[in-house]
Amino acid sequence: METLRPVRRTLLRDTAYEAIRDAIVRGDIPPGAPVRDADLAERLGLSRAPVRDALSRLGGEGLVESKPQSYTRVTRLVPGDVRDAAAVVRAMQELAARTAVPHLVDADITVMRAANDRFREAAGRGDVAEALRADDRLHDVLVAA
Template sequence: METLRPLPRTLLRDRAYAAIRDAIVAGEIEPGAVVRDADLAERLGLSRAPVREAFARLVDEGLLESKPQSYTRVTPLVAADVRDAAAVVGAMHELVTRVAVPRLRDADLEEMRAANDRFATAVHTGDVDEALRADDELHDVLVRVSGNRAAAATVARYTPLIRRLERQRFGEGGSCRSAGLHERLIEACADGDTDGAVRITADIWRTLADLADPD
């Protein structure tokens, strides 16, 4: 999937950020690669200013590192960083699950089931992009229904650090998440079992933290 392509001149800073972030997560820009604002600006069809702003945000979020007057490069995959990110994101998902379960409607549950069906199919066929997209869609239902914007922002900030490792594991022939765990989560949500749904959510994110230490 080619993510670095010319962008419409709307919301340029945010669009540049999203395109570069997605390219890093997808491995199109590899860990350790030096990035230059002029090069990426040309590839995206932008001026250098929005790309520089995107760089600053990506440095803050841990996907880039910068040494003034020297280089800006993609950060390496560091196990401790993934564990820390998974702990934070997992805690946010537990929080939103506890709030969301009593509020879920039938339409929300159907949306989660459909996302999990797409996830299971994508894992089976080895479609990494679709698997991660479907996984996001499933969990985003709970984030959205909770209405917690602070939790949503935290999840959006730290999930890309985890996604990089998930993509690597998929590329090695592994599966980072379980459709079976998702099914249990959906069943608990449908039963109104808030505590059970929170426990399963914790299990899901614990498996992601464990990816950082597969041995």
């Protein structure tokens, strides 16, 4: 019984958010594509309420845009904005790495190597969602440190 651990509680709105976000990031729902809460709810096997919550959160993050009583769609990419955002992310990741490295312990390195292996394997399979999760895990170690 010592191996039993508490089960992570997840809210349906978080599950919907992750599924829709991942579909947008993978390109399964392309930029400019309309998104309808009823359609997404049916595809995800959820009610409309958690999907609406997820779309609201994605709107706050800029991944979807809405005009009340008119449309909700995946935000179109603007090349200049993408370059600007990439530059900011790159600078933040560099700062996190420079700050964290002196504080890393062996366990951190082990987690980072495992995440890097998962990334390489996922990329080799073309599994973008898994590669992104592995990349997030590697960077989470640096940010936590």
